[in-house]
Amino acid sequence: MSTVADSAWLIPVPTLAAFLLIALGARRSPAASGWLTVGAVFISFVLSLNVLYETLAGVRIEHAYAWLPVPGIPANLQAALSLGFQVDPLTATMLVVVSSVSLLVQLYSVGYMHGDRGYARFFASMALFTTAMLGVVLGNNFLAIYIAWELVGLCSYLLIGHWHERPEAAAAAKKAFLVTRLGDFGFLLGILLLFVETGTLEVSVITQMAVGGQLRDPVLTVGVLLVFCGAVGKSAQFPLHVWLPDAMEGPTPVSALIHAATMVAAGVYLMARTFPILEHSPAALTVVAVIGGGTAFFAATMGLISRDIKRVLAYSTMSQLGYMMLAIGVGAMSAGMFHLFNHAFFKALLFLGAGSVIHLVGTNDMFEMGGLRHRRPVAFLTMTVAALSLAGLFPLSGFWSKDEILVAVATTQHLGDVGRTLLYLLALATVFLTAFYMFRAIYLIYGGRYRGHAPDHPEPWTMTVPLLVLLVPTIVSGFWGSPLLGNAFATFMEGHAAPTAFRLDIALVSTGIALAGIYLAWMMYGGGKTESGAYATKQLRPLYTLLDNRYYVDHLYNWIAGRLVLGIAWLAARFDSLVVDGAVNGIGAAVVGLGSELRRVQTGQVQTYAWALFAGAITLAAVAALPLILGARR
Amino acid sequence: MPDALPPIYPITLQHGLVLGAALFAIGMAGALSKRNAITVLMAIEVMLNGVIVTFVAFARHAPTADLTGQVFAIFIMTVAAAEAAVGLAIVIAVYRVRRTVQVDAADTLRG
Numbered sequence: 076m077s078t079v080a081d082s083a084w085l086i087p088v089p090t091l092a093a094f095l096l097i098a099l100g101a102r103r104s105p106a107a108s109g110w111l112t113v114g115a116v117f118i119s120f121v122l123s124l125n126v127l128y129e130t131l132a133g134v135r136i137e138h139a140y141a142w143l144p145v146p147g148i149p150a151n152l153q154a155a156l157s158l159g160f161q162v163d164p165l166t167a168t169m170l171v172v173v174s175s176v177s178l179l180v181q182l183y184s185v186g187y188m189h190g191d192r193g194y195a196r197f198f199a200s201m202a203l204f205t206t207a208m209l210g211v212v213l214g215n216n217f218l219a220i221y222i223a224w225e226l227v228g229l230c231s232y233l234l235i236g237h238w239h240e241r242p243e244a245a246a247a248a249k250k251a252f253l254v255t256r257l258g259d260f261g262f263l264l265g266i267l268l269l270f271v272e273t274g275t276l277e278v279s280v281i282t283q284m285a286v287g288g289q290l291r292d293p294v295l296t297v298g299v300l301l302v303f304c305g306a307v308g309k310s311a312q313f314p315l316h317v318w319l320p321d322a323m324e325g326p327t328p329v330s331a332l333i334h335a336a337t338m339v340a341a342g343v344y345l346m347a348r349t350f351p352i353l354e355h356s357p358a359a360l361t362v363v364a365v366i367g368g369g370t371a372f373f374a375a376t377m378g379l380i381s382r383d384i385k386r387v388l389a390y391s392t393m394s395q396l397g398y399m400m401l402a403i404g405v406g407a408m409s410a411g412m413f414h415l416f417n418h419a420f421f422k423a424l425l426f427l428g429a430g431s432v433i434h435l436v437g438t439n440d441m442f443e444m445g446g447l448r449h450r451r452p453v454a455f456l457t458m459t460v461a462a463l464s465l466a467g468l469f470p471l472s473g474f475w476s477k478d479e480i481l482v483a484v485a486t487t488q489h490l491g492d493v494g495r496t497l498l499y500l501l502a503l504a505t506v507f508l509t510a511f512y513m514f515r516a517i518y519l520i521y522g523g524r525y526r527g528h529a530p531d532h533p534e535p536w537t538m539t540v541p542l543l544v545l546l547v548p549t550i551v552s553g554f555w556g557s558p559l560l561g562n563a564f565a566t567f568m569e570g571h572a573a574p575t576a577f578r579l580d581i582a583l584v585s586t587g588i589a590l591a592g593i594y595l596a597w598m599m600y601g602g603g604k605t606e607s608g609a610y611a612t613k614q615l616r617p618l619y620t621l622l623d624n625r626y627y628v629d630h631l632y633n634w635i636a637g638r639l640v641l642g643i644a645w646l647a648a649r650f651d652s653l654v655v656d657g658a659v660n661g662i663g664a665a666v667v668g669l670g671s672e673l674r675r676v677q678t679g680q681v682q683t684y685a686w687a688l689f690a691g692a693i694t695l696a697a698v699a700a701l702p703l704i705l706g707a708r709r
Numbered sequence: 710m711p712d713a714l715p716p717i718y719p720i721t722l723q724h725g726l727v728l729g730a731a732l733f734a735i736g737m738a739g740a741l742s743k744r745n746a747i748t749v750l751m752a753i754e755v756m757l758n759g760v761i762v763t764f765v766a767f768a769r770h771a772p773t774a775d776l777t778g779q780v781f782a783i784f785i786m787t788v789a790a791a792e793a794a795v796g797l798a799i800v801i802a803v804y805r806v807r808r809t810v811q812v813d814a815a816d817t818l819r820g
C-alpha cells in the first residue's frame with residue numbers, strides 16, 4: 076500500500092525549493108519571496124498532517140538509502156554511511172508542530188517584516204530553517220540528524236543576526252553559534268563513540284543493541300551524555316544557556332519560531348529520539364533530570380526581573396525546556412514530548428503577541444508599555460490565554476502537560492527519595508515563578524495606562540490571523556493527552572498503554588501554586604502599578620543584582636574566555652612568532668649570511684678562476700692516478 | 710780519425726712526454742701569473758704546444774702506424790690560430806673600454 080508516509084521525505088522539499096528559488100532570483104520581489112515561502116510551508120504542513128493521520132492509523136515506516144557508496148571500504152561501513160528517514164509517532168508529531176508553527180509564523184512575518192531591507196533574505200533563511208528542522212525530525216540516523224542539526228544552527232545564526240548592522244545582533248548571532256557549537260562538539264563525539272562501538276549510525280539499530288545488552292556501560296552512558304551535550308546547547312540548558320536571552324536580538328517572528336517553538340525543542344526531541352537508549356543508563360537519566368530541573372528553576376528566577384518582554388519569554392522558554400528535560404530524565408518521555416507539543420503553540424502565540432505590541436510601540440521595554448489592551452485587544456486576549464496555559468491552569472493545554480510532568484517527577488522510579496523530593500519541590504517552585512513572571516508581563520503590558528508616546532497604527536491582517544489560529548491549539552491541544560481522552564497522546568507516543576496517570580492532588584496543588592503566583596503578580600503590578608516592583612528591588616538589592624547579572628555566568632565565561640582562552644592564544648601566538656617564525660626566518664638568515672660570505676669567492680679575477688680550474692683538474696687527476704700508484708706498489 | 714762518435718741516444722717516448730709536460734707547465738705558470746693579457750695569450754699558446762708535442766710523441770711511438778696523433782696536432786694548430794685571433798680581438802675590445810690590457814683590471818663580475 077502506498078501511503079503519504081512512504082514519501083515523507085518529500086515534506087522538506089517544498090521549503091527547500093522555496094529557499095533555492097528565493098536565492099536564485101525571486102529575492103528581487105520581496106512580496107513574491109514571502110508568499111512563496113508561506114505557500115511552500117503550507118504544502119509541507121498539509122503533507123505533515125496526512126503523515127500524522129496515517130501514523131495515528133498505525134503506519135510505521137523506516138527507509139534508508141546508501142549514501143556516498145565508496146568502493147573498497149568494508150560492507151558494514153557502507154551500510155553505516157546511509158541516509159534515511161522514519162515515520163513514527165515522535166516524528167509525525169514533530170512534523171506537525173514544526174510545519175504548523177512555521178506556517179503561522181511565516182504568515183505573521185509577511186506583515187511584521189513588511190518594508191524590511193532584508194525581507195527576501197529573511198524568508199530565504201526561514202524557508203531553509205524549516206527545511207532543516209523537518210530534516211532533523213525525519214532523519215533516522217545520527218548522520219542525517221547531525222547534518223540537519225548543524226543546518227538548523229546555521230539558520231539560527233543567520234536569523235539572529237538578521238539586523239546585522241546592529242552590533243548587538245551580530246554579537247548575539249556569533250554567541251549563539253559558538254555556544255551551540257560547543258554542545259554540538261560533544262554531540263559529534265557521542266555519535267563517533269556510538270559508531271565506533273556499534274558500527275552503525277542508525278538510531279533504531281543502536282536502540283536494539285542497547286535493549287539487547289550488546290551496548291553496555293560505560294560506553295552507553297558516556298555516549299548518551301555526549302549526545303545530551305548537543306541537546307544542552309540547542310535547548311539552552313544550563314550551563315550552555317547563555318545564548319538564548321541574547322538571541323532575542325533577532326526579529327520577533329524568529330524568536331517565536333526558532334527560539335521558542337521549534338529549534339530549541341530540537342534538543343528535547345533528540346533526547347526523546349534517543350530515549351530508548353538513554354533509559355538503559357540510570358546515571359545519564361539522573362544527569363538529564365538534574366540539569367533539566369535545575370534549568371527550569373534557574374531560568375525562571377532570571378525571568379522575574381527582566382524589563383524586556385522578549386527576554387522574559389526567552390527565560391520562560393529555557394525554563395519550560397528544562398521541564399521537558401526533567402520529564403525525560405525521570406523516564407517520562409511522552410510527558411516531555413507532550414509538553415513540547417503544547418508549549419510550541421502557546422509559546423509561539425506569546426511571542427507573536429509580544430511582537431504585535433512591539434510592532435506597535437517600537438520598544439521591548441515593558442515599563443514603557445501599559446494599557447495596550449485597548450489598542451491590541453486581540454493580542455491582549457490571546458496572550459492572556461496563552462499565559463494562563465503557560466502558568467498551567469485548567470483546562471488549557473499547559474495544565475495537562477505540566478501536570479503530567481509533575482506526576483512523573485513525583486512517582487519516578489529512577490531517582491532516590493531525596494532526589495525525587497528535591498526535583499519535585501523545584502518543579503513546584505518553578506510553577507509559582509512561571510505564573511508570577513508571566514502575569515507581571517501581562518499586567519505591565521496591558522494593565523493601567525500607556526506610559527509611552529508611540530502613536531497608534533493599524534495592524535496588518537497577516538499578523539492578527541496567526542494569533543487567533545494559535546489560540547485554538549493553545550486551548551485544545553492539551554486534551555489529546557488528558558485523562559478525559561484516556562491519555563491518548565502517551566499511548567500513541569509510547570506504543571502501549573500510558574504509564575502516567577492523572578493525580579487530582581498534584582493537580583490541585585500546582586493549580587493553587589499557579590494562582591498564588593498570579594495573585595502576587597496582581598498585588599505588585601495589577602492595574603499597571605510599577606512602584607511595588609521598585610520597592611521589592613530596593614529591599615532585595617543583592618538578590619536583584621545577582622539576577623540582573625544572570626548569576627554571573629556570562630561574567631564567568633567572559634573571564635574564562637578572557638584569561639584562559641586568550642592566555643592559551645597568547646602562548647600559541649608566542650610559539651608561532653618565536654619558534655615557527657624563528658625557524659623560518661632563521662633558515663632565511665642563515666642562507667643570506669652564507670651567501671654574503673661566499674660572494675667573496677667570486678673575485679672577478681679571471682686568473683683566480685683559472686687557478687681553481689687547474690687545481691681542480693690536478694686534484695681529479697691525482698685521485699684518478701692514486702689507484703695506479705698504489706697498485707704499482709703492491 | 711775523428712773521435713768516436715758519441716753514442717746515439719734514441720729519442721724515446723719519455724723524452725717527448727717530459728718535453729710536452731714541461732711546455733704545458735711553463736705555459737700554465739705564465740697564464741696564471743702574468744698580468745698582461747697578451748702575455749697570458751702567449752702562455753696559453755705554449756700550453757697548447759705542450760699538448761701537441763705529447764700527441765706527436767705518442768703518435769711516433771705507437772705500436773702500429775697511426776696518424777691520429779699527427780692529425781690532432783694539425784687540428785690544434787688550427788684551433789690555436791683561431792683562438793689567438795679571437796683572444797686578441799677580445800684584448801683589443803677590452804683595451805678600448807678600459808685603456809689597459811691588464812687582466813686583473815677587468816673585474817666587473819666581482820661578487
